[in-house]
Amino acid sequence: xxxxxxxxxxxxxxxxxxxxxxxxxxxxxxxxxxxxxxxxxxxxxxxxxxxxxxxxxxxxxxxxxxxxxxxxxxxxxxxxxxxxxxxxxxxxxxxxxxxxxxxxxxxxxxxxxxxxxxxxxxxxxxxxxxxxxxxxxxxxxxxxxxxxxxxxxxxxxxxxxxxxxxxxxxxxxxxxxxxxxxxxxxxxxxxxxxxxxxxxxxxxxxxxxxxxxxxxxxxxxxxxxxxxxxxxxxxxxxxxxxxxxxxxxxxxxxxxxxxxxxxxxxxxxxxxxxxxxxxxxxxxxxxxxxxxxxxxxxxxxxxxxxxxxxxxxxxxxxxxxxxxxxxxxxxxxxxxxxxxxxxxxxxxxxxxxxxxxxxxxxxxxxxxxxxxxxxxxxxxxxxxxxxxxxxxxxxxxxxxxxxxxxxxxxxxxxxxxxxxxxxxxxxxxxxxxxxxxxxxxxxxxxxxxxxxxxxxx
Ligand code: GLU
Ligand code: MG
Numbered sequence: 001x002x003x004x005x006x007x008x009x010x011x012x013x014x015x016x017x018x019x020x021x022x023x024x025x026x027x028x029x030x031x032x033x034x035x036x037x038x039x040x041x042x043x044x045x046x047x048x049x050x051x052x053x054x055x056x057x058x059x060x061x062x063x064x065x066x067x068x069x070x071x072x073x074x075x076x077x078x079x080x081x082x083x084x085x086x087x088x089x090x091x092x093x094x095x096x097x098x099x100x101x102x103x104x105x106x107x108x109x110x111x112x113x114x115x116x117x118x119x120x121x122x123x124x125x126x127x128x129x130x131x132x133x134x135x136x137x138x139x140x141x142x143x144x145x146x147x148x149x150x151x152x153x154x155x156x157x158x159x160x161x162x163x164x165x166x167x168x169x170x171x172x173x174x175x176x177x178x179x180x181x182x183x184x185x186x187x188x189x190x191x192x193x194x195x196x197x198x199x200x201x202x203x204x205x206x207x208x209x210x211x212x213x214x215x216x217x218x219x220x221x222x223x224x225x226x227x228x229x230x231x232x233x234x235x236x237x238x239x240x241x242x243x244x245x246x247x248x249x250x251x252x253x254x255x256x257x258x259x260x261x262x263x264x265x266x267x268x269x270x271x272x273x274x275x276x277x278x279x280x281x282x283x284x285x286x287x288x289x290x291x292x293x294x295x296x297x298x299x300x301x302x303x304x305x306x307x308x309x310x311x312x313x314x315x316x317x318x319x320x321x322x323x324x325x326x327x328x329x330x331x332x333x334x335x336x337x338x339x340x341x342x343x344x345x346x347x348x349x350x351x352x353x354x355x356x357x358x359x360x361x362x363x364x365x366x367x368x369x370x371x372x373x374x375x376x377x378x379x380x381x382x383x384x385x386x387x388x389x390x391x392x393x394x395x396x397x398x399x400x401x402x403x404x405x406x407x408x409x410x411x412x413x414x415x416x417x418x419x420x421x422x423x424x425x426x427x428x429x430x431x432x433x434x435x436x437x438x439x440x441x442x443x444x445x446x447x448x449x450x451x452x453x454x455x456x457x
Pocket of ligand 2: 148
């Protein structure tokens with residue numbers, strides 16, 4: 001099937017550059033399979049091109065590993081002649097970059113083949129296919145992302161196991177947690193003010209900022225959007241903004257899932273409800289709402305192990321799923337319970353929804369949304385009943401749902417063998433994602449660790 005790309009509005013570029021005549025550089029961004037931004041920098045005319053015929057870039061950027069190296073097993077590289085595709089602008093995403101030294105803008109782009117077919121390996125198109133299935137059912141997912149991160153000193157040497165905890169903020173210290181601390185936020189007033197200003201300029205719907213449980217750990221929430229693609233785009237761009245402004249303040253922001261053995265990891269929580277064609281939340285429907293919500297939870301749990309490699313997409317991320325950490329360790333759900341993978345927030349009324357708590361903050365928001373929403377759809381289509389909800393501490397006892405694996409390797413094996421994943425994300429996408437993860441795993445397996453030297457040398 002041939003898809004015709006969305007018609008692009010050249011007026012957006014013209015209007016933007018008329019209002020921002022000082023812009024010297026446009027940072028053209030394409031998120032790869034890991035969610036790492038790739039692309040080019042160029043003059044305003046390059047951005048205009050992205051709104052027109054497209055900007056050429058190799059289709060193979062979706063076959064790179066986390067270190068940006070080609071993974072030959074994806075079959076996307078030299079054997080194809082390393083074909084160029086064309087990147088087209090994501091409408092509405094041309095915005096000023098407030099944290100660059102010189103006047104700059106950024107533009108998000110999506111990859112298409114030369115004839116205009118959406119490139120199957122681009123996670124934005126993977127999500128689009130799932131959203132099309134919802135549209136056929138007259139349903140529209142509403143999503144909100146929450147992101148956790150650590151602020152570190154820029155000269156921090158990564159030796160997470162041994163080093164004293166790097167932290168910033170006058171009231172933070174390694175000996176104390178600062179959950180919800182207002183003083184910690186006040187100590188970083190200028191930093192967060194710059195984030196608020198940038199979000200306003202870029203149109204990111206920022207909600208709350210909190211000080212999280214780890215010293216120097218924070219969380220920023222985006223408001224929900226009745227456009228899951230936009231919500232995922234914004235999560236990705238929020239990450240870039242948090243990191244870029246941190247650099248300007250002489251800090252370093254990290255979304256790494258589990259940077260410190262003894263402190264909580266960084267999660268990416270996703271809240272989801274479903275709207276009908278009239279914009280009503282079907283989970284709040286007095287007749288069928290609770291059944292639909294139970295089925296949505298049922299499908300999410302039934303597909304969780306298969307899709308785990310997407311939710312936790314790094315070798316390090318599996319360390320985050322630790323008992324007592326408020327990151328989940330089991331395939332389980334509960335009402336108003338933060339120890340489970342799928343939580344139904346209390347008292348949500350019209351905002352009745354589920355919260356998916358598995359993903360690491362460094363996961364790819366579009367792939368997380370695609371796998372999660374496909375799980376929800378699967379549950380609704382098959383009428384899947386979830387197991388009993390967990391009341392109390394899900395980390396205790398062993399009858400509270402299957403355990404999530406501690407190893408990326410096992411998650412990737414399940415992913416690669418999964419027919420759910422092939423249906424949800426595409427068998428061709430499943431192939432490239434699995435090959436990239438296997439290539440990364442091999443590097444971790446081969447590297448002789450510092451602990452081995454400390455122990456055996
Ligand atoms: N930091 C926890 C995680 O890794 C989540 C804490 C919370 O906000 O409940 O998912
Ligand atoms: Mg949190």
